[in-house]
Amino acid sequence: MRRSRWLLIPFWATFVFLYVPILVLVVMSFNASSNPFSWDGFSLEWYGELAGNEDILEGFRNTLVVAVGSTVLATVLGTLLAVGLDKYSRSKALDAFTLAPAIIPDVVLAIGLLAFFTLVQFTLGLHTVLLAHVVFNTAFVTAIVKARLNNVDHSLEEASRDLGATSASTFVRITLPSLAPGIIAGALLAFTLSLDEFVIAFFTNGPSTPTLPITIYSMVRFGVTPEINALATLLILVSFTVVIAAQRMTRLTDSV
């Protein structure tokens, strides 16, 4: 049966709706003119400007510290949490509590964390942003690793024990490798989430260490410059690369 062409219209309309704004942004980042309403020819000028903008570079460095740090911590914690829940708990309530930080509104989590840091008299700074990001990232990593655990044959671990491996050796040689696709996917998701997180970073940060989204926000308050377009284009590139890498890695480890 021939499918009706008319059904393709909503499909393409949705695509246009989703991607035209991004496309405009990418195109404008190469516009020689600083006026967003006129095209003065192709130019890499704004990328050059970007490389010389000390505010943006600092924001980028700060974001990198937070994203890498929170990803590493959250991946370790989330993996252990998922394995622990799977082994020792049958409680649905505990599962829900574990996932809550991923679901509750960012602003609520942000206020809660700020209140907590104030209570324990932490000086706000990059370290508090990093810890705050660990909180929701751990929830995401746990969710993904747990999903993977449901597809893993638990007799693999018993087989390893049966063949003479201790529990510790079994964890390293059997459990971790069979969870690897989930752990990698969780880590990459955590990294991208942390990279562009604004609300929680805004609340839990100190005044002198803005992360990249905060830097962009303060720049945009005076209007969108082509420089911002260039920066956004680079961020899109990073996110796409990470997503594609995540897909390829999970496919690679799944197929063997």
Added chain:
Amino acid sequence: MTSPDALVDIQNVTRTFGSTVALDNVSLQIHTNEFFALLGPSGCGKTTLLRTLAGFEVPDSGAILLGGEDLVALPPHRRPVNLMFQSYALFPHMNVAKNVAYGLERERLPKDEVRERVDDVLLTVGLSDLRGRRPKQLSGGQRQRVALARAIVKRPKLLLLDEPLSALDRKVRAEMQLELKRLQHEVGITFIVVTHDQEEAMSMADRIAVMNEGQVHQVAPPVELYQRPANTFVSDFIGTSNRFTGTAKPQGVEVAGLGVLPAVTTSLSPETLAHLVIRPEDLVVASTDSLDRGLMQGSVAEVVFTGGQTTLAITVEGHPRPVLATTPRASDLRRGDEVWLRWDTERAVVLAA
């Protein structure tokens, strides 16, 4: 009572899960180099017993000795026992050779010895050419061989096999039955296999323990199990049988409306409720035209020819279910024919109700 050559001595082992009794005071002796089967319907406790031997379950009470030494105290990775899992549990991220070497590497054996033993065992199971493949690239039968190789390469005193053939299709299964028996002779390891398939148990095992609801009903070689079942559970579970219920008499079992059905007298005290059990192939069916009177009269209700033999369903007045009889080759009898049934008294078994 423990026989001197018992390798495994299971003494009064009980294991409960909540209110379910998985193992109810189980005692068994398994001899060195024996091919032993645990047979029973699902949920009968056979897998729990196997997992207890491997160390993944701990008995609530009772003892298990292996070669005279306490097994229960040892954690799974220290037991000289290996289990072949029903799912095979091959490590998906390792190739065949790595899977097989895994257990030896955990023993910290020298690399050369590991290599040599892996090569040997792969040759034994016929997988030398596939050593570099991943489990996903193997057929069901090949995976099963890898699982087997991985277990026997450790040279355990006891190899446990959990439903080893259930994941294979019919043709491969028949092949692997013979293969398992051959391997068991070749490697000289005591095998305990768990199965719900009576044919599988009968064709492979030297002795079979029939289990139900956590209890061992009978332990015997296949032929004895079939010909001399210890109770009605065993006679019903193993093969097909006809059962007549009545009261025990010195010369057989008296059934209302059928008179005294002859059987070898047993130790059953007279006048107690008893079953007479007779296999379909032990019944001789003859037309009432023949002069010889039989032991029971009936009429043929159904004739089913299955190539090698014919199964007759015979309606007997006063017996609620049709009596099944099999004869070799095709039968001349037709539906509605009146027939006599006879049997060799030796072949009938009398069981307590």
